[in-house]
Amino acid sequence: MKTYRQSLDELHFTREEKNAMADRLTAGESRGGGKVRSIRRTVAVGVAAALLMTMGVGAAVTLTPAGEVFASVFGGAPAQTEIMDRMGVPIGASDTSGGVTITADAIIGDTYSYAVVYSIARDDGQPLAEDLTPLGGGDGPLPLTFDQADTDIGMLGGSHGTAYFYDADPADNAIQYVEMMTADTPIEPGTATATFQNLYLRGEDIQDRTLLAEGKWKIRFQFDFPDSGVSLEAGQTFQLNGMEATLDGVTISPLSIQVGYTVWEELVWDHQDQADGQMSEHDREQSYRFFESLPVTVNFTDGTALDLSGNGGGIRPEDGKTVCQKGRVFEEILDLSTVESVTVGDVTLPVEAE
Template sequence: MKTYREQYNDLHFSPEEKQAMVENLLAAVPETQKRVSHKKRLHVLIAAVIAAALCAACASGALQAAIQSLSFFLGNQPEQTQVLGEMAQPIGASVTDNGVTLTVDAVLGDANSYAILYTLSRDDGGPLFPGVDDPAIINLTDFRFDEDLTTTEPEGMEDAMKDRNVVSGSGWGPRFASILPGENAIHFMEASNWPTLNGMRGLATATFTNLRAKTVSIEIPEEDLCLEGNWVVDFQIDYKDASRYLPTGQVFHSNSKRDNVLTGTIEEFRLSPLSLKITYAFTVDETKLEKLYPYPDKTYANIPGYREDWLFNATADTLLDVPVILRFQDGTSEVLFYGGDLTDMREGKAIISDTFDKIIPLNTLESISIGDLTVEVPEQ
């Protein structure tokens, strides 16, 4: 990947190109403004045009490198990389320790999910794991940090805490890209989903300590490697929200295997290439529920509070088994089982929410089903 300075050096404009850019800019300026200080304005315009082009080239180079790395984790089909290009926002914050730099390359997200791409690179340009032969590098596995923690201050936290004492979330990562012999850097990614938040932008701090890996090969003895360092970097999570909101108010029932024991009403239906969130109000038929989860004999039934506990647990199991099916334009489908958030279950509310394990271009989706309800995904 080229450095910013290398990108600057590669950017050249001929005299004719400079003149054409100036003329185009001058053509857009009102006539009354063109009459003053032509020579000075020409110099200013030339500088502005070149600076803007340089910045665009740098942003484009950094973004393209980030997209290439993101595609390793989230899909490298043309439609997927196009969506990544639309969603990914370069960050560029970095910190160095022990001759190795951690860089926050890019972030992408939606209303309540985000994914962050990082790079660890050796500053001297040498191999990331020096002294390790090529076969061992090819067979490296089990990448992990002694400590990995990303703390955030999302903009939606204050509103979410007004009506609840707990805000739940889930995530995965870090996930590491492969590394080839001689390479001085490795990319890794983590994702997070917070079902009850509405807005993930805000300050963040990433902490990573000691990158470890293991060589696994029939020909090579197993060896534990360690890249020592303590990297702590502050940055701003900011991105274009890729969320799309589908119609609400529809009623659905749990699938036939559950004997339609649950009836739900959609309150929020949010979709993005990165994640899915469905919020719904629900009721359960206790008679049908007892057929699925037989109520214990009278010995236990007489214990105070036992029926309430049984009802709570049986309802939770039913909610966790509500399937979501993605149906694609090419006729294929994918079944999702998302737990989401059951914090408000006692109030008859549930959320199905999680990040996908790959980017899903929305124009490839035909519909989404929850229980016996199918919702068409409109064209963009």
């Protein structure tokens, strides 16, 4: 029998609750308000290059172009790098504690989603740990975790996503930490505050941890980026498992997709969690009926398609109806000129890239 985490990937939480949950992002957890499914990812190793920029009189800051920062996360093909350079913003803000410096390298985002990459390095040039082999081998996430890791963008409402550690350049002593989130409401520009506390090497058991760096890091940076999202024409009615539903909106960018819809029937949760953490049969069925079963497909001009039915999101029962958001950050950056349409249920919406 599936647990709540397996079926919905956890609940949304308040910011205070988030800060008390040690490993929630490195385990691919969610935050905000409502029941969700989050997206877990693996990462391919890439190499980042640096760009020297002059800021002020006599002050030089080495920044990495956004396209190169995110090449290890979303793909490093020339077309992808060009798109990420247009969408992304280098940051370069950092904080040092206990002989370790954490730097916010770059951010990329759109109307509903963002990704930010941080680099972590010991100031003496030594590696963080002698052995950082990914758990399970391969090119999966590195076995690291924080006591606390949070990027506060001042957003109200729910969000879901994932975060993990990887090594963009094995030739240097830095490792990277990427956080990717999708919100239920549009993201507003402002000032982001990233806080981290105590870095550990972890084993197969999440409780098996070895302290690598003791300290607290706080980094503030401008949270703003060009929005390349395209809003598709919505308002269509469709059927979902015998229920009438209305497509409230669809937004797609090279980074992510967000689908909003209203089911004209109210979902009622069991609200009786079993002692062993298992999800009730009723709640499993309702989650599938209102949310998980909705098909979402991106259709490309070459005839191929990308199935995004497993997107994360939120469900909110409201005055006799159920309001849903279903979205995610893509595995790779998409060139919207190659996207022909998006299909939600039996409604197909053409995409005209700007």
